[in-house]
Amino acid sequence: MIPTIPSPRALNLIWTGYVALFFVYLTLPLAVVAVFAFNDSQFPSLPWEGFTLDWFFGDAAPKIGVFHERSILGAIGTSALVGVCVATLSVAVGTSNAFLFNRYKFRGRGLLYVLMLLPLVVPGIVLGISILVFSSTVANELWDAAQIDAELLRPGLVLVVLGQFSFITTIATLVISARLQKFDTTLEEAALNLGANRLTAVRTVTVPFLMPAIVGAAVVAFLMSFENFNTTLMLVGSDAPLTIEMFDRLKEGSTPLLNAVSLLLMLGSSLLALILIAFQRRS
Amino acid sequence: MAAHARIGFVLLLMPILLWLVLLIIIPHVDMLLISLRERVGVGEYRTSLANYVTIATEPLYMRTFMRTAVMSVLATLITLLIAFPVSYYIAKMARGRVRSVLFLLCLIPFWVSELVRTFGWMILLRETGVISQFLQWAGLVSGPVEMLYNDAAIMVGLVYTSMLFMVVPLVTTLDSLDDSVIEAGYDLGGSGWSVMREIVIPHAVPGIVSGCIVVFMLSLGNYLTPTMLGGKDSLWFTEMIYSQFIVRFNWELGAAFGFMLLFASSVIVWGMLRLTGQTLERTMG
Amino acid sequence: MIPDLECTGLTRRFGETLAVDDVSFSVPAGSFFSILGPSGCGKTTIMRMIAGFLEPTSGDIAIKGRSVLDVAPNKRPVNMVFQHLALFPMMNIEANIGYGLRRAGMSKGDIARKVDEVLDRIGLPGIGKRKVDELSGGQKQRVAIARCMVLEPDVLLLDEPLGALDLKLRERMKIELKSLQAAFDTTFVYITHDQSEALVMSDHIAVMNNGRFEQVGAGQDLYYRPETAFVAGFVGDSNRWRGTVERVAGDAVELRTETGLTMRAAAKGQAANGGAVDIFVRPEAIRLAREPGDLAGFDNRLSGTVGSLLFNGAASRIIVESGEAGGEIEVTLPQSGEFADLKRGAPVHVGWSAAQANCFAANGG
Numbered sequence: 052m053i054p055t056i057p058s059p060r061a062l063n064l065i066w067t068g069y070v071a072l073f074f075v076y077l078t079l080p081l082a083v084v085a086v087f088a089f090n091d092s093q094f095p096s097l098p099w100e101g102f103t104l105d106w107f108f109g110d111a112a113p114k115i116g117v118f119h120e121r122s123i124l125g126a127i128g129t130s131a132l133v134g135v136c137v138a139t140l141s142v143a144v145g146t147s148n149a150f151l152f153n154r155y156k157f158r159g160r161g162l163l164y165v166l167m168l169l170p171l172v173v174p175g176i177v178l179g180i181s182i183l184v185f186s187s188t189v190a191n192e193l194w195d196a197a198q199i200d201a202e203l204l205r206p207g208l209v210l211v212v213l214g215q216f217s218f219i220t221t222i223a224t225l226v227i228s229a230r231l232q233k234f235d236t237t238l239e240e241a242a243l244n245l246g247a248n249r250l251t252a253v254r255t256v257t258v259p260f261l262m263p264a265i266v267g268a269a270v271v272a273f274l275m276s277f278e279n280f281n282t283t284l285m286l287v288g289s290d291a292p293l294t295i296e297m298f299d300r301l302k303e304g305s306t307p308l309l310n311a312v313s314l315l316l317m318l319g320s321s322l323l324a325l326i327l328i329a330f331q332r333r334s
Numbered sequence: 335m336a337a338h339a340r341i342g343f344v345l346l347l348m349p350i351l352l353w354l355v356l357l358i359i360i361p362h363v364d365m366l367l368i369s370l371r372e373r374v375g376v377g378e379y380r381t382s383l384a385n386y387v388t389i390a391t392e393p394l395y396m397r398t399f400m401r402t403a404v405m406s407v408l409a410t411l412i413t414l415l416i417a418f419p420v421s422y423y424i425a426k427m428a429r430g431r432v433r434s435v436l437f438l439l440c441l442i443p444f445w446v447s448e449l450v451r452t453f454g455w456m457i458l459l460r461e462t463g464v465i466s467q468f469l470q471w472a473g474l475v476s477g478p479v480e481m482l483y484n485d486a487a488i489m490v491g492l493v494y495t496s497m498l499f500m501v502v503p504l505v506t507t508l509d510s511l512d513d514s515v516i517e518a519g520y521d522l523g524g525s526g527w528s529v530m531r532e533i534v535i536p537h538a539v540p541g542i543v544s545g546c547i548v549v550f551m552l553s554l555g556n557y558l559t560p561t562m563l564g565g566k567d568s569l570w571f572t573e574m575i576y577s578q579f580i581v582r583f584n585w586e587l588g589a590a591f592g593f594m595l596l597f598a599s600s601v602i603v604w605g606m607l608r609l610t611g612q613t614l615e616r617t618m619g
Numbered sequence: 620m621i622p623d624l625e626c627t628g629l630t631r632r633f634g635e636t637l638a639v640d641d642v643s644f645s646v647p648a649g650s651f652f653s654i655l656g657p658s659g660c661g662k663t664t665i666m667r668m669i670a671g672f673l674e675p676t677s678g679d680i681a682i683k684g685r686s687v688l689d690v691a692p693n694k695r696p697v698n699m700v701f702q703h704l705a706l707f708p709m710m711n712i713e714a715n716i717g718y719g720l721r722r723a724g725m726s727k728g729d730i731a732r733k734v735d736e737v738l739d740r741i742g743l744p745g746i747g748k749r750k751v752d753e754l755s756g757g758q759k760q761r762v763a764i765a766r767c768m769v770l771e772p773d774v775l776l777l778d779e780p781l782g783a784l785d786l787k788l789r790e791r792m793k794i795e796l797k798s799l800q801a802a803f804d805t806t807f808v809y810i811t812h813d814q815s816e817a818l819v820m821s822d823h824i825a826v827m828n829n830g831r832f833e834q835v836g837a838g839q840d841l842y843y844r845p846e847t848a849f850v851a852g853f854v855g856d857s858n859r860w861r862g863t864v865e866r867v868a869g870d871a872v873e874l875r876t877e878t879g880l881t882m883r884a885a886a887k888g889q890a891a892n893g894g895a896v897d898i899f900v901r902p903e904a905i906r907l908a909r910e911p912g913d914l915a916g917f918d919n920r921l922s923g924t925v926g927s928l929l930f931n932g933a934a935s936r937i938i939v940e941s942g943e944a945g946g947e948i949e950v951t952l953p954q955s956g957e958f959a960d961l962k963r964g965a966p967v968h969v970g971w972s973a974a975q976a977n978c979f980a981a982n983g984g
Contacts, residue, residue, distance in 0.1 A: 053426050053516055055672040057691060058526065070423045073416070074439055080454025080494065081446060083464055087457060094462070144349045151346040161615075166354050168614055172547065172603050173358075174555025176572045177592045180579055181361035184368050184589060217357040249338065278447040281557050281572070285579065294449050301453060301562065313450040320445035517672055518705035520693040522719035522770065532718070536709035 081317065088310035106311040117311045126296035130277050133208060133292055137215045137276040138269045144216075145223025145268055146261070152224075153231045170218035179285030182214050207288030214282040219275050223268040230264035231257075263331050270327045274320060362596070369589035385590035395574065395591075402571040403598055405485070406553035409492040413500045413549050414542065416493065421504035422534070426513070440501045448495055452562045455491050456482060459563070483565030491559035496552050500545040507541030508534070543612050547603050554599050571595055621684040623648045623806040624669070624697075624774050629678035631664050638664045640830035641678070646774070646808060646823070651800050653809045653817040656827035657853070662810040665827075666776050669808070670699045682773050693722075698767035699776040703783060704759055706751045712738075712762055713747035719770045737765045740802065756784050760792055761799070768803050777809045781816060793819045814854050818842070826850045846887060848897045848979035857899040858948050861981060864894050871973055874898065878945025883918040884976035895981040902936055903951040904975035907958060908968045917970030921948070925965045928952075937961065939969055 091103035103109075109116040117123055152164060170178065183206065190204035203209045234257060242252035258265075280294045287295050293316075297309060372384040389395045424436045443451055458464050459481040469475045481487060511534065519529040535542075560570035571591065578588030607614060622645035631639040639661045646652040654662045667673040669680055671692030679686050687695050698719075707715050716737060717730045725733075738744050741761040746754070754762065760780060767775055777796075781789045797820045800807045811817050817824045818838040825835040826849070834846045845851035852859065862876035864886075872886045874896060884898050906914060914920050923941030935952040950969055952958055961967070 053513055054429065055513065055517060055667070056520055057671075057674070062526075066419065066423060066427070070420055070436070073420045074436075076494070077439065077443065077497070080451055080458060081442070082454075083457045084450055084454040144353055147346050147349045151343075151350060155343050155346070157343070163350065163354075165614055166358070167350065170358060172551055172599065172614075173362075174551060174572070174595055174599055176555050176557055176575055177365075177596050178358075180575060180588060180592045181365040182357060183579070184585065185361035185364040188364055188368075213357060217353070220353055249342075274445065278449075280448055281555060284557065284576070294447060297449050297453075298558070301449070301456075305453070305456070309453060313447075313453060316450060317446050324445055512703065512705060514701040514703060514705040515707060517670075517692070518699070518701055518707070519718070520691075521670055521695075521697075521699045522766065523693050523722035524718070525693060525722070528722060533707055533709065539709075 084310050084313045085317065087307055088314045090307055090310075093306060106307045107315075115308070117308065117315060120308065122296060123293070123308070123312055126291055126293040129208070129290050130292040130294070133212055133215065134273040134276040136212045137219055138272040140212070140216050141220040141223040141272045142227075142265055142269045144220050145227050146265060148220070148224040149227040149231045149261075152228060153234075167221060167224060170221045173218070175218070175279070175281030176285060178217055179214050179282040182210060182217065183285050186210055186213075205288065206286055208290055210286040210288075211283050211292065214286045215276045215279050218282070219272045222275065223272055226268040226271065227261060227264045230261055234260055266330055267327060270323055274323065365589045366593055368586055369593050371586050373586060379586075385587050386594075388587060389590060389594065398569045398574055399571055399594065399598070401569055402554060403602075405488065405492075406550055407602075409489055409496065409553045410546050410550045412489065413493050413496050414546060417497060417500040417504055417545070418538075418542075421501050421508055424501075425505045425508035426511075426516070437505060440498060440505075443494070444498045448558055451495060452491055452558055455487070455494065455563060459487055459490075482563060483568075485564070487563040488560050488568060488570075491563040492553045492556060495556070495559060496549040499548040499552065503541040503545040503548075504538060505541075507538045511537045539610055540612055540616060543606055543610050547606060550602060550606075551599055554595065620648065622646055623683060624652075624808065625681045625684075626665070626669070627679045627681075629665065629668065629680065630676045631661075631668060631673065632676045637830050639668070639675075642827075642830075642832055643678075644825060644832065644835060646806055648806055649804050650822040651797065651807045651809065651820055653811060653821040653824045654827050655811060655814060655817040655824050655854075658812055660827045661830040662812075662827050663778065666699070666778055666808070666810050669774070670697060670776055671695050696773040697776055698770055698772040698774075699778065700763045700767060700780045702778045702780065704763040704780065706759060706763055706766070708751050710751075711747065712749050712751065712754070715751065715762060716747075716766045716769055718766065723770070733769050737769045740768075741765045741799065757788050757792060757795075760784070761795070764796075764799060768805065772805065774806045774808055775803075777807060779811050779813075781811070781813070789816075796820055818854075826853060828853070845899075845977060848899070848981070851899040851977050851979065852897075855901060856949070857901050858905075859900075860898045862896055862898055862978075864892055864896055864978075867892055872896075872978060874978065876945070880921075880943060880945060882976060883973040884978040885974050887977055887979050889980055891980075896978045897981045898976055898978045900971055900976045902949040905948065905950045905969050905971045907937070907950050907953060908970070911968045914968055914970035916972075918973040919976065920968065920970040922966065922968050923948070925961055925963050925967055927963060928961065937967075939967055941969075 088106055089102050089104070090100055091105065092100040103114075105114040105116055107116045108118055110119040148167060152160070152167075186204040190201045193199045193201045193204075238256050238260075239252045242256045243249070247255060277292075278294065280298070283292055283295060284298075291299070293312070297312060300309060369385055370381050370383065371379045372382040374380055389399075420440075424433060424440070428436055456463070460466070461478045461480040461482070463481070465481060466475075466479045469479060470477070515533060515537075516529060519533045524532070555572060557570070557572040557576065560568040561573060564570065572595070575588055575591045575595065578584045578591060603614075606612075625645040627643045629639055629642045630637070642661075642665065644652075654665060656662045664673060668675050671687070671690065675688070680688060682696055687697075707718065710718070713731075713734050716734045720730045720733060734747060735744070738747060741764065743758060743761060746758070746762075751759065751762075763780065764775070764777075781792050781796075784792060793816055796807075796809075800820075809817070809820065818841075821838060823835060824838060824841055826833045826841060828849045834841060834850045836844075841850055841854045845854065851857060860876040860878065860880070860882070862874040862880075862882070864872050864874045865881075866873040867886070870886050871883060873881065873883050875881050876898065882898065884896075886896075906917065908914050911920065911922065921939075921941050921943050923939040923943070926938040926940035926947055929936045929938065933954060935954070936949050937952050939948045939950055940946075941948060948969060952961070
């Protein structure tokens with residue numbers, strides 16, 4: 052039960068075994084994805100045909116590697132662009148929300164807080180279609196009323212950014228709020244007392260304190276955006292982000308190229324995670 | 335409020351209102367309105383419940399809807415059952431380094447796209463996949479076995495995808511249970527099982543609820559896993575929304591589907607909160 | 620009579636460190652026994668071994684004459700009041716108190732009756748339906764004790780339960796705990812780092828340091844007749860010097876402190892000529908006078924000036940600065956009024972008898 056309470060050896064063994072099994076379950080799919088990126092075969096499956104790096108660097112058909120496949124590289128670029136936009140927007144709004152809920156008591160605060168949480172419990176695909184429907188309504192009205200073709204409101208990257216932003220902001224708000232709650236407001240008062248004005252006090256004392264949470268929220272937002280599928284699927288136009296591009300290819304049948312992309316994705320995320328951990332250690 | 339505080343307040347209020355009103359509230363109201371529209375001619379509409387009537391009278395739609403809900407509930411329960419012992423082990427039995435390493439390991443799937451995870455399961459489960467080959471090699475089966483494209487495969491994928499969202503809240507709440515409270519339970523004569531039932535599980539309720547809500551939501555709204563692991567006939571509600579919107583271009587019916595999905599998830603989330611006396615603020619915030 | 624609790628040769632190692640080092644003691648039935656020591660001295664380890672949450676490396680623990688080493692914690696006839704009480708927050712008061720009875724398989728009616736009974740006894744009738752966090756600190760304390768007492772344990776262990784309370788409440792709870800112990804007539808084993816808690820409540824106190832018992836005895840013994848330098852320094856306040864023995868005559872010694880003061884003192888244990896010693900003199904053992912003649916009867920006499928006045932009601936003291944002492948001496952200010960007009964810088968004379976100066980052979984630190 053807990054280490055201080057004597058319990059039967061057998062129970063402890065079974066429990067530990069179960070946990071070990073769980074982690075096998077957790078890592079197995081990721082491990083096979085990674086391993087088959089190096090299989091010298093047309094299909095990501097057994098038998099093992101030998102080790103190759105062609106799925107990364109190959110430049111001749113049928114084995115065109117990730118780094119020579121224009122559509123994949125383009126999709127990665129698109130995803131990164133969307134991710135940066137979403138991270139910037141959601142962290143900015145999230146920080147503002149955190150200050151609002153932390154510093155002001157106002158009528159309707161509780162209601163607003165619940166509303167702020169709602170995007171988390173709305174299925175992603177519903178968020179996607181509701182924004183799709185609304186933006187089309189607005190675009191149609193604009194056309195009917197003034198013959199303006201609002202290209203931005205048609206499925207495309209702007210809508211993808213807005214759709215992802217609509218729920219990632221909630222997460223950014225929660226992450227930043229959690230840290231702001233730990234902030235000792237007397238520090239800000241001390242800054243005021245030492246001659247800073249309100250804005251300077253926030254900028255020089257509170258924001259540096261929040262920095263780990265802000266960076267953390269930005270990284271999480273970027274990753275969630277990069278990996279998002281459901282909301283993006285409904286809002287995507289001609290420029291497909293990476294998840295959509297991979298999904299389309301996967302439907303056609305998979306080659307180890309996808310394994311290679313997946314492995315790069317895993318490495319990229321791990322790198323981001325390590326940077327994040329290092330950053331949080333330091334501050 | 336002083337004047338400058340008032341300005342600050344308004345400035346901070348603007349972004350959240352813009353976000354919630356323009357991207358959440360109005361789009362959902364608009365979706366509701368569209369779902370209440372019936373096309374009577376080219377570019378001509380009238381307000382009616384026709385789309386909902388269609389859903390209620392078409393057995394395929396209702397069946398898919400119920401099936402999605404039931405499978406999601408089942409996936410949630412299985413995830414809870416698998417995750418609880420693991421979370422308990424991490425929070426209460428492991429110590430020091432082992433503990434933080436195990437917890438980090440649990441987070442790994444989160445750092446990897448759902449698409450990659452699903453792809454991994456496809457490589458494992460399909461007819462030419464790793465598990466099938468392994469079984470043949472071990473002599474347990476004589477020919478290739480197809481483990482993909484059935485409900486069990488969907489379940490495996492759903493549980494796998496959601497695991498993290500169950501483990502993290504569970505570990506957090508179990509961690510907040512002081513060891514001395516468990517010791518007190520023993521000291522007063524409790525056994526392993528009774529301490530678990532009367533002390534540990536009641537304490538973990540907020541974590542269980544928030545984990546279940548998120549997992550249920552993710553399963554209900556999942557599109558990728560049923561499509562990829564369940565194959566063409568997986569009958570998941572989100573697939574119907576997708577096909578109405580993107581393939582058939584029948585937005586009115588699609589919006590009605592979307593609204594039903596939203597309604598079902600809200601009802602179940604609300605019911606779960608009511609049943610356990612929790613609030614959304616406490617379980618999510 | 621068989622003692623309620625008896626530990627023999629109790630030892631516990633954590634890797635290289637010896638947390639409890641060959642400790643033996645017995646606690647007679649119905650008494651209040653305290654283990655007093657600084658944090659990290661091993662007292663919590665002893666308590667957890669008695670409760671069954673730690674296995675001793677060696678030694679034996681017997682309750683009412685029977686060894687309990689092989690008995691699981693949930694079967695031992697001891698119960699524990701935890702440091703932060705560990706009341707179950709997910710249950711109301713009634714369910715908390717009834718928890719152990721339910722485990723014992725008692726019928727619902729009997730449990731309800733017993734719970735009401737014990738709530739009456741701790742003076743909190745009718746709070747059974749309340750939640751844990753609706754109670755005040757003192758009430759929680761009593762509920763935690765009641766939760767154990769309904770099980771009628773042979774020994775009740777208390778792990779610094781007053782630590783989290785504020786000062787006023789702590790003072791009141793000391794008295795209340797003592798009377799609860801008398802009312803339940805159960806053996807209490809109490810651990811604390813607060814000497815006043817131990818002194819006020821206990822029949823016997825063991826002073827613990829570095830995994831060993833330094834001295835076991837009644838409060839008065841520890842205070843007036845400390846057997847080791849640690850006890851003299853830990854229990855109560857003292858003026859403290861380090862010095863060298865210059866002459867030995869039976870128990871009486873003459874010594875010179877490092878600050879250059881010559882003093883006569885009473886040796887506890889071995890004191891050899893030329894040996895290093897620690898000397899302890901309690902502030903209240905020092906007599907204050909305006910004229911040196913008033914101190915003729917004392918073995919040690921000094922003159923100095925009032926360095927500062929530490930007013931603290933009945934516990935007021937002054938600090939006497941004295942060139943002869945080579946430093947400061949804390950002296951209790953008599954409350955009879957004769958020194959009421961004492962000012963900073965005023966010349967004073969102090970004196971104490973050799974018997975009040977306890978000196979122990981110094982051991983390094």
